[in-house]
Amino acid sequence: MTTITDPPKQQFRLSMLIYDTRYRSATIQVVALIAFMLLAAWLIDNTARNMMLLGKTINFGFFGEPASYDINQRLLDYTSRDTHLRAALIGLLNTLVVAILGCATATAVGVLVGVLRLSHNWLIARLMTIYVEMFRNVPVLLWIVFIMAIMIETLPAPSAFRGDNATASMLLGDTVALTNRGIYIPEALFSRSLGDIHFFGASSLRFDVSLDLIAFLIVLGAGLWASHRIKRRADRMQEETGNRPTTWYLRVGVVLVPVVILLVALGFHLGYPELKGFNFSGGTHLRNSLIALWLALSLYTAAFIAEIVRAGILAISNGQTEAAAALGLRPGRVMRLVILPQALRVIVPPLISQYLNLTKNSSLAIAVGYMDITGTLGGITMNQTGKELECVLLLMLIYLIISLSISGVMNWYNESVKLKER
Amino acid sequence: MKKTVFWGVLTVAGLAAGAAAAGTMDDVKARGKLNCGVSTGLVGFSAPDANGEWGGFDVAVCRAVAAAVLGDPSAVEFVPTTGKTRFTALASGEIDVLARNTTWTFSRDVDLKFEFVGVNYYDGQGFMVPKSLGVSSAKELDGATVCIQTGTTTELNLADFFRANNISYEPVPIETNAEAQQQYLAGACDVYTTDASGLAATRATFENPGDHVILPEIISKEPLGPLVRHGDSEWGDVVRWTLNALIAAEEYGITSANIEELSKGTNNPEINRMLGTEGTLGEMLGLDKEWAKRAISAGGNYGEIFAKTIGENTPVGLARGLNAQWTDGGLMYSPPFR
Numbered sequence: 001m002t003t004i005t006d007p008p009k010q011q012f013r014l015s016m017l018i019y020d021t022r023y024r025s026a027t028i029q030v031v032a033l034i035a036f037m038l039l040a041a042w043l044i045d046n047t048a049r050n051m052m053l054l055g056k057t058i059n060f061g062f063f064g065e066p067a068s069y070d071i072n073q074r075l076l077d078y079t080s081r082d083t084h085l086r087a088a089l090i091g092l093l094n095t096l097v098v099a100i101l102g103c104a105t106a107t108a109v110g111v112l113v114g115v116l117r118l119s120h121n122w123l124i125a126r127l128m129t130i131y132v133e134m135f136r137n138v139p140v141l142l143w144i145v146f147i148m149a150i151m152i153e154t155l156p157a158p159s160a161f162r163g164d165n166a167t168a169s170m171l172l173g174d175t176v177a178l179t180n181r182g183i184y185i186p187e188a189l190f191s192r193s194l195g196d197i198h199f200f201g202a203s204s205l206r207f208d209v210s211l212d213l214i215a216f217l218i219v220l221g222a223g224l225w226a227s228h229r230i231k232r233r234a235d236r237m238q239e240e241t242g243n244r245p246t247t248w249y250l251r252v253g254v255v256l257v258p259v260v261i262l263l264v265a266l267g268f269h270l271g272y273p274e275l276k277g278f279n280f281s282g283g284t285h286l287r288n289s290l291i292a293l294w295l296a297l298s299l300y301t302a303a304f305i306a307e308i309v310r311a312g313i314l315a316i317s318n319g320q321t322e323a324a325a326a327l328g329l330r331p332g333r334v335m336r337l338v339i340l341p342q343a344l345r346v347i348v349p350p351l352i353s354q355y356l357n358l359t360k361n362s363s364l365a366i367a368v369g370y371m372d373i374t375g376t377l378g379g380i381t382m383n384q385t386g387k388e389l390e391c392v393l394l395l396m397l398i399y400l401i402i403s404l405s406i407s408g409v410m411n412w413y414n415e416s417v418k419l420k421e422r
Numbered sequence: 423m424k425k426t427v428f429w430g431v432l433t434v435a436g437l438a439a440g441a442a443a444a445g446t447m448d449d450v451k452a453r454g455k456l457n458c459g460v461s462t463g464l465v466g467f468s469a470p471d472a473n474g475e476w477g478g479f480d481v482a483v484c485r486a487v488a489a490a491v492l493g494d495p496s497a498v499e500f501v502p503t504t505g506k507t508r509f510t511a512l513a514s515g516e517i518d519v520l521a522r523n524t525t526w527t528f529s530r531d532v533d534l535k536f537e538f539v540g541v542n543y544y545d546g547q548g549f550m551v552p553k554s555l556g557v558s559s560a561k562e563l564d565g566a567t568v569c570i571q572t573g574t575t576t577e578l579n580l581a582d583f584f585r586a587n588n589i590s591y592e593p594v595p596i597e598t599n600a601e602a603q604q605q606y607l608a609g610a611c612d613v614y615t616t617d618a619s620g621l622a623a624t625r626a627t628f629e630n631p632g633d634h635v636i637l638p639e640i641i642s643k644e645p646l647g648p649l650v651r652h653g654d655s656e657w658g659d660v661v662r663w664t665l666n667a668l669i670a671a672e673e674y675g676i677t678s679a680n681i682e683e684l685s686k687g688t689n690n691p692e693i694n695r696m697l698g699t700e701g702t703l704g705e706m707l708g709l710d711k712e713w714a715k716r717a718i719s720a721g722g723n724y725g726e727i728f729a730k731t732i733g734e735n736t737p738v739g740l741a742r743g744l745n746a747q748w749t750d751g752g753l754m755y756s757p758p759f760r
């Protein structure tokens with residue numbers, strides 16, 4: 001009879017930390033952590049000591065001081081007497097504006113180009129390839145500066161619109177002016193406006209919200225919801241009876257009619273740009289810097305998105321297309337109903353990175369004098385106050401928050417399109 | 423990426439500040455070269471010529487300091503800086519002196535921790551407009567689009583001026599003089615505003631300078647001068663007295679033509695002390711006897727430099743005005759060499 005004995009209890013020896021696979025990975029992690037913390041401590045200590053040598057202290061008090069500089073593009077009211085904090089807020093909004101405009105445009109162009117690049121039409125497919133390679137392989141900074149230079153050098157100055165022998169004229173029935181300072185377009189005005197609600201009184205973070213806009217969004221939202229209900233009902237009837245009732249005029253009607261009634265009630269009209277003095281006034285001014293930055297960022301990022309979309313589509317097996325075709329679906333519907341929904345699962349995760357890239361690349365704004373957060377907080381404020389460390393730390397924190405928010409939203413969207421296994 | 427930038431910033435802040443500690447003179451001597459911060463290109467003040475050789479009114483200060491300290495006016499590494507990058511460059515130790523039409527202000531001196539060693543050009547902010555605009559006063563500029571260099575005092579003055587006069591404007595922030603020039607000439611802005619000397623220098627490079635006028639209003643005081651880091655007074659003294667030597671040389675009639683002659687000894691003891699034939703001023707600075715002689719020989723005295731780079735016989739065409747010697751009713755006044 002054999003007895004099974006426990007293996008002899010081995011005594012713990014120090015060398016086991018390295019040679020014993022049970023401990024080795026823990027050892028490596030602990031050592032790495034200690035090294036990392038030492039490095040961090042050294043850097044922080046070194047920074048603190050050298051800041052002291054320079055006679056500088058870390059102090060965020062300057063945020064309450066008047067900024068003393070003007071900003072051309074401001075979505076909220078701002079004068080040079082406002083604080084550095086408000087200047088930073090104005091810059092932040094400008095960053096968000098190009099980021100949102102850029103992401104939307106880049107997605108639209110990117111999806112279109114990505115799909116067209118797979119077209120069976122040789123010419124279209126080649127043209128799209130040229131587009132992608134051209135934008136993908138030239139640094140985005142050059143595109144920004146290039147588009148700005150083209151606008152400045154080729155479009156007429158506002159003075160060219162003046163006088164009897166004007167060399168330039170407005171477009172679309174005198175409603176739009178293309179100048180080298182930007183594009184002036186009509187703006188929405190309300191003669192029986194509901195007014196604004198003011199938030200945060202007179203503080204640096206104050207802002208107004210237009211009640212007209214809120215009313216518009218509520219009515220539009222309600223209309224879309226009603227339209228959706230009508231569609232659902234039609235779907236149900238189709239399933240029950242096999243006949244789909246014609247509902248498109250109802251669906252358009254519930255959206256449009258209330259909106260039009262609201263606009264008439266509010267006295268909606270357009271304000272047109274008009275040449276007054278040195279510049280056009282009235283209307284909305286899309287500054288050349290905004291346009292250059294927006295176009296360059298979107299076209300550049302769209303080239304990457306196009307490749308992501310193409311990869312996503314190619315990842316769906318050809319059998320799917322053939323099966324869909326066998327069911328009698330037309331090519332457009334095959335793409336929209338069968339291929340794209342599946343491709344989205346492949347497309348969305350890398351798309352998030354592209355949105356993040358676009359947002360971070362928007363910090364190149366200063367190249368064309370667009371006053372984003374890097375131009376205000378990380379530019380003029382930092383320069384005039386000499387608070388480099390504070391401004392840069394804050395700037396990084398802000399970009400981090402913006403990026404994490406984008407990731408959060410996109411990850412939530414990704415959850416909703418990914419394969420649902422039942 | 424975020425993390426790397428963060429540590430990068432901390433490291434740069436840390437290492438750079440380490441280099442910024444006292445002992446600039448020893449560093450310069452050990453290096454054998456003076457790192458001098460200049461503009462990215464402003465004709466007459468600091469701009470590279472066709473051969474890449476830097477020259478100009480501010481460059482002359484760098485060369486004089488290099489001649490005094492290193493004995494060679496060409497032992498200078500010129501570092502182009504923009505309005506925005508210049509102070510970081512100086513604070514971080516990347517440059518030893520900044521000579522880039524920089525205005526001496528309270529906050530730069532006290533809060534940003536720099537030491538202005540003097541004034542080499544008394545200036546003020548002006549406005550330039552195309553003649554065709556038909557404007558004769560800055561007060562008529564309501565609603566105009568104004569090109570302005572960011573990171574400058576002129577950016578702040580501009581905001582104050584328009585506010586005080588209750589008129590509106592559209593600022594177009596721009597990084598360098600070259601970009602401002604491009605936008606202004608293309609009509610993307612109606613007005614270009616900066617130091618009046620800078621306007622004259624910029625206009626001098628236009629194809630048709632006559633088509634542009636500088637408006638009569640001068641809206642600020644812009645005393646421009648070289649500066650060094652706070653906290654290294656020895657180095658500050660060297661740069662300060664080199665500049666003073668150039669100014670005093672004009673006052674006492676020491677020129678590049680007669681300096682050899684005068685340094686054999688004169689019966690004006692002040693000249694003798696400056697040129698090192700009497701006393702030990704050079705040693706007190708930590709330099710040798712002939713430091714000032716070399717500084718003056720590098721490009722001539724203050725008046726000669728002025729005439730050669732930005733004076734009335736150059737394309738820039740600036741009159742001495744406030745920058746004449748005090749003996750001629752100007753503000754140029756060197757403390758005594760004693």
Ligand SMILES: N[C@@H](CCC(=O)N[C@@H](CS)C(=O)NCC(=O)O)C(=O)O
Pocket residue numbers: 460461462463464503504505522523524525571573574575576597598599600616617619620621644646
């Ligand atoms: N004196 C002002 C303005 C200095 C400034 O930036 N001047 C311009 C125009 S006169 C310049 O030197 N530009 C040259 C460049 O762009 O590098 C200051 O110190 O803030």
